[in-house]
Amino acid sequence: MKNWQKHLGLLIPLLVIVGIVVGVRLTDKPATREMFFTVLKAIALASSLNIILGYTGYVSFAHIVFFGIGGYVGFYFMSVHGWSLWLAMLMGGLAAGVLAFLLGRAILHLRGAYFALATIGVNAAVQAFITNFKPFGGPIGMTLNFKIYQQYGGAAQALEMSFYVLAALTLGVVVLSYAIRMSKFGLGLLAIREDEDAAEVMGVIAPNAKTWAYVFSAIFPGIIGTLFFFKNGNIEPHDAFPLASSIEMIVMVMLGGQGTVLGPILGATVYQRMRGSLLTSTIFKNIQLSVAGALLLLIVLFVPAGAIGWLRYRFPVLRRVLQ
């Protein structure tokens, strides 16, 4: 088999992201660009979560914490110390990675529901802590000086640039997700998901593998947090740690298919578009949460493998293309 054919599974994910960028470039409307900014953000966050949720089988109800903490740390360096966006993003990713490493060492030995409960506690504790942490502005948060955008050619240019930076980051997440899935390390994670004790017997060093999976799944949300709040111009505890977003990320992963590379991309895109149209429709505006909940329930009860998982199961021919 030719070498490139082995990586056919990466083709569709890449095409989707490149397609979004080209589409936005061609239409050249700020409104379209903003819409796809949220779609790309959702794809990147869901794909990151998938590394720990889908590959390793650990339900994290607190993944937005990495987005929030990365946002806060990066924002702090930009607004207080005047660092450039690039260095700040690096710090944001680093902060999220370090937090994930420490948390992973502490709580990843918990199995099943205990881990899920601990992450709920972590989410609440971190948000409560940041609300009381004075250097980060406490409950009011922090605001960027408008002048900071000048080094990027003005606010409008900074907004446009953020989109392309995000697209590059999303591409990075997807390639990372694919690389992990194809690697021996990823195989170890899948083994942990199926049966952790058996995996350990077969020589997977589960505590290390789980911790690194958690770190890999946290770094990009941290970087994206910095970028998002750079574009936003201010940061507040409420915006940085929305518990509901942690859950939405889970819905996206489940919708598309947990444990596949393409699943979270599909799930994030569909969910964001659906949410957008529900929010604008008069009938569903107030109960969009109920609709999302009903959708999640139907998936959990009847299609637990998600859309891509179902396709792979029903049409084995597609397995090489749909990773």
Next chain:
Amino acid sequence: MESLLAFLVDGLLLGFVYGVAAMGMTLIWGVMNVINLSHNVLIAFSMFGVYLLFNNMGVNPYLAIILIAVMGLLLGIVIYVIALHRVIEAPQLSTLLATFSVSMIMTGIGTATWSTSPHNIEFSLGSLSLGAITLQGTRVVAALAAIATTAALYLFLYRTRPGRYVRAVANNRAAAEMVGVPSNQILALSFGLGAMLAAISGGLIATFFPFNVLSGMNYQLKSFVIGVLGGLGNPIGALVGGLILGTIEGLIPRFMETSWVPVFEFGLFVVIIIFRPSGLFGAKQ
């Protein structure tokens, strides 16, 4: 010093009421190993149920709580049959997400019906003075009702046939089935009982605190903290856990800003779950 005692007693009274909600959570966990993430809406809906019965029909709040408790039991059974029964044997991810989706659906309906603005039950039983301490009547009654509920739960679990079935299923479902316990009905009943305890607790809280559709989340988080403190699956532990949480809530505002309370609560929660996941007094009895 006296004001410290007043804060402490007040916190303990609240602790009893929180303990009831946690008992429901921990009962469900003990019987079927499900973390009920729809506890929040059960609490919130019962608050609004009591509110509607009292404000619109003039029903006495405590009578209303009894009615709401029965509705909670039935709603719990319905939730179990629709959302949970199909995935009860599936990996934990499925049951977590199934109960969570119930929470999303009902939160959406609740938000559309009552918006998220705060509501309040205008009801007072005066206050009770014990030396230097003054206690709100509604809180004293709520604590007494919580103790009565606990006693009733124990009588049910240890003195009645369905109660014994519940304990048998919690101990070993397969063995219970083998000796003829109708385990499907018992699982549904247990979930209903857990929902009923959440409803009672929510109704009692509504008699002295303002609330909105999203308030349940806060009390659900408290239930987790309490449940883990007392040991998941251990109802009496839940009551003790509730008292510990109540003490923290009563005392911390005396020494620092109230906004630090959640930091301590959830910090303690994470510490306990890391170092002693079976709780302070051990899990399932």
